[in-house]
Amino acid sequence: xxxxxxxxxxxxxxxxxxxxxxxxxxxxxxxxxxxxxxxxxxxxxxxxxxxxxxxxxxxxxxxxxxxxxxxxxxxxxxxx
Numbered sequence: 001x002x003x004x005x006x007x008x009x010x011x012x013x014x015x016x017x018x019x020x021x022x023x024x025x026x027x028x029x030x031x032x033x034x035x036x037x038x039x040x041x042x043x044x045x046x047x048x049x050x051x052x053x054x055x056x057x058x059x060x061x062x063x064x065x066x067x068x069x070x071x072x073x074x075x076x077x078x079x080x
Contacts (some may be wrong), residue, residue: 017048 024044029037045051052058061077 017044017050020044 003040021044023041024039027033028042042051045054053060061075063074063078064071065073065075
């Protein structure tokens with residue numbers, strides 16, 4: 001079973017990311033500054049531990065437990 005502490009640990013990078021985007025990324029993306037903007041975004045996402053979900057190197061866990069006798073049982077990893 002997933003505990004409240006586990007949920008807070010996993011959700012905290014995303015919930016703390018939103019307010020910091022405007023201060024961490026100092027350039028507004030336009031047709032002249034993609035490399036600078038991209039670098040700042042990568043650093044920001046990596047520092048919050050979610051870059052792997054964005055670039056596809058880290059997959060989300062499967063939603064339903066394939067080994068369960070009951071259909072529709074969500075895995076703990078998915079819930080977290």
